Amino acid sequence: MTSTADLYDEHGEALQSLALPLRDYGGAAAFAGPIRTVKCYEDNALLKQVLSEPGEGAVLVVDAAGSLDRAVLGDMIAAMAAENDWSGVVVHGAVRDVAVLRTVDLGIKALGSNPRKSTKTAQGVVDDVVDFGGVTFRPGRRLVADEDGVLVER
Template sequence: MAEWIQKFKDIPVTAVSDGLKGYNHLWPGIKPVKPTQKVVGYAKTVQIPPGDNKLVLQAIRDARPNEVLIVDAGGYIDRATAGDFIMGLAQMMGFTGAIINGAVRDIQGIRDLDFPVFCTGATPAAGFKHGNGTINEPTSCNGVVIHPGD
């Protein structure tokens, strides 16, 4: 694991926010599924239309070490971007965690994975598999721009 990633794991999130003068942190409506977790790594960005998660699976397939899966689904919470199966795949492929500006499902299953997942909400409804959107392009989650590799 990259040395800086290990160092960031030991720093409180509030100290990182203070060091960035309160800028560049995500909207507080994106919350951890398991409150005690945090995630550190390089951003792999995915931007999808509300309710569509096919590109999330493609991004997971192309995982690189120490990446955090960042998914912007526009904050849409009527259909899940992922559940325990998709998050389990992300974990297995080496992602350090996932941040989703949208909903997930299978909350208890995700907690049982012990894999850091942050999201804006939960729903039982599955996502669609149309395949629209982008991977590894700059995206914006509630006004915070995230570039691949951030």
């Protein structure tokens, strides 16, 4: 896979660059694929539902409103995502089970971690346009991520 730095050098402003200090948590440092989205706040029921479906190499972008108060992704859901052929998950929020996440063959980027569980009310929206970190994430557009950051097609 071409690095995000090389992609940006080649395509410039045709790509959006996520301006957030995301950390890498998954076993795959680089990942790419078409975007799917979930917008949820401190609740992972919809996220779990989507990641239980075949991913076909897609990347799930989770807009948890930047909350670090509750984790929306943990080891069991990440393992399920990897088994269902998801390429990665980008979380605008928190994850948990960090030591185990490193062993899962899945790209995972998030703002931080918190051992506190999410709620399970299934409130939120799936496959809607979400915006955070100066980037608009549209379902179907391509996302590329590595140790340098996240790029998204305009």
